[in-house]
Amino acid sequence: MSSFIVNGGKRLSGEAEVQGAKNSALPILAATVLTKGENVLFNCPRLSDVDASLRILRFLGCEAKEQGEAVIVKSDNLSDSEIPERLMREMRGSIVFLGALLARTGRARLSFPGGCELGPRPIDLHLKALRKMGAKISERHGVIECKADKGLRGAKINLSFPSVGATENIILAAALAEGTTTIINAAREPEICDLCDFLNESGAKIYGSGEGVIVIDGVQELSGASHDIIPDRIEAATLMAAAAITAGEITLRGVIRNHLSSIIPLFEEMGCETGFKNGDMSFSAPQKLRAVPLIRTMPYPGFPTDAQALLMAVAAVCGGTTVFAENIFENRFKHVDGLMRLGADIHVQGRVAVVNGVNELYGARVEATDLRGAASLIVAALRAEDKTEVNGIEYLERGYDGLELVLSSLGADVRKL
Numbered sequence: 001m002s003s004f005i006v007n008g009g010k011r012l013s014g015e016a017e018v019q020g021a022k023n024s025a026l027p028i029l030a031a032t033v034l035t036k037g038e039n040v041l042f043n044c045p046r047l048s049d050v051d052a053s054l055r056i057l058r059f060l061g062c063e064a065k066e067q068g069e070a071v072i073v074k075s076d077n078l079s080d081s082e083i084p085e086r087l088m089r090e091m092r093g094s095i096v097f098l099g100a101l102l103a104r105t106g107r108a109r110l111s112f113p114g115g116c117e118l119g120p121r122p123i124d125l126h127l128k129a130l131r132k133m134g135a136k137i138s139e140r141h142g143v144i145e146c147k148a149d150k151g152l153r154g155a156k157i158n159l160s161f162p163s164v165g166a167t168e169n170i171i172l173a174a175a176l177a178e179g180t181t182t183i184i185n186a187a188r189e190p191e192i193c194d195l196c197d198f199l200n201e202s203g204a205k206i207y208g209s210g211e212g213v214i215v216i217d218g219v220q221e222l223s224g225a226s227h228d229i230i231p232d233r234i235e236a237a238t239l240m241a242a243a244a245i246t247a248g249e250i251t252l253r254g255v256i257r258n259h260l261s262s263i264i265p266l267f268e269e270m271g272c273e274t275g276f277k278n279g280d281m282s283f284s285a286p287q288k289l290r291a292v293p294l295i296r297t298m299p300y301p302g303f304p305t306d307a308q309a310l311l312m313a314v315a316a317v318c319g320g321t322t323v324f325a326e327n328i329f330e331n332r333f334k335h336v337d338g339l340m341r342l343g344a345d346i347h348v349q350g351r352v353a354v355v356n357g358v359n360e361l362y363g364a365r366v367e368a369t370d371l372r373g374a375a376s377l378i379v380a381a382l383r384a385e386d387k388t389e390v391n392g393i394e395y396l397e398r399g400y401d402g403l404e405l406v407l408s409s410l411g412a413d414v415r416k417l
């Protein structure tokens with residue numbers, strides 16, 4: 001169990017580089033399973049979830065290594081199509097290997113990814129789509145056994161919900177399928193576009209990513225490609241929240257403005273100011289923030305569920321009341337306990353949380369229970385007078401590459417134990 005010790009009350013200022021996007025790196029690493037030849041991924045963040053993906057690739061017989069700022073993967077000698085439970089357990093996102101393995105080998109065997117801190121994480125949309133593409137799938141004793149002996153065939157797939165993971169699994173399965181696949185009501189997140197860009201650079205024929213309808217013309221084979229992973233919009237939102245809660249003034253390098261199109265307006269409504277100049281974003285916050293009355297999480301381009309906990313930490317010290325509606329996950333308010341121990345005034349009722357802003361937060365010992373919840377507690381601790389101990393930092397390291405170093409470089413007093 002590693003911890004952060006935060007001495008709050010320091011105003012953040014200075015410049016920071018935004019890391020590569022975790023939720024882009026993970027599906028792209030799975031996509032390398034489809035290719036023959038060397039893949040070079042630049043701007044790949046150093047995260048425990050990325051390490052878990054590299055371990056899975058090596059287990060499958062691929063060469064996967066980190067070389068300086070890049071990750072290099074060669075899947076020519078892929079020899080297995082099974083991911084053991086111990087590797088599946090490390091990361092729920094490994095379900096995205098299902099579509100890739102099925103497309104490359106015609107088989108896939110992996111244990112059910114299971115729920116996580118955010119509530120049950122069903123994969124019914126994934127399996128229904130793959131069955132429609134010709135996969136025979138059995139789910140028994142916690143293991144998913146898939147076969148497509150005659151290969152996968154293109155299909156028209158209507159998603160009842162624009163699931164990010166289901167959209168990714170379908171794209172990966174369809175890239176080498178026989179014929180054309182059309183996904184209706186596809187997820188539109190920037191990480192989906194980045195995955196499609198990587199696949200098209202490898203020779204795939206994918207059209208319409210970022211729109212609600214994506215068309216994939218299956219091809220015979222894909223070759224390795226070099227690719228720059230997009231910046232992590234949720235890490236950017238985390239650093240904005242850290243600056244907002246400390247009345248700071250920072251510059252973030254390597255930000256893609258339209259990826260933050262539903263996040264920036266909320267900070268501006270609180271009284272923060274942003275500016276953009278050749279890929280850098282300047283961000284400054286007033287001493288006293290105004291409360292945003294209602295914040296609802298939605299599929300992209302709506303306000304992202306991954307930033308909900310971060311904005312809640314800031315809302316805790318805004319002047320006024322903020323209502324949060326969490327429309328994506330069943331149970332994504334676990335950070336509320338920790339925020340209340342730090343002095344926040346929050347009431348939760350199902351998928352709604354009501355935050356009454358307070359003037360100050362006070363140091364305490366708090367426990368993180370999931371990735372973005374951990375980040376939320378750290379943001380709040382930056383404001384709390386005196387010392388806060390945040391335990392459960394292994395959750396944080398799944399998605400943030402040295403956050404304590406980034407925050408310290410901006411003037412925060414954060415130490416990792």
Ligand code: EPZ
Nearest residue numbers: 023093121122123124125126163164165166306328329371
């Ligand atoms: C991805 O998870 C991200 N993870 C999550 O980020 C992110 O919160 C989520 O998308 C939404 O943007 C990765 O990319 C690795 P979904 P995913 O499928 O694919 C329900 C983080 O903090 N659903 O869009 O699991 C599901 O239960 C992580 O970086 C079904 O019902 O998200 C959930 O309520 C957390 N059946 C909702 O849809 C299915 O078959 C959204 O899930 C699939 C999903």
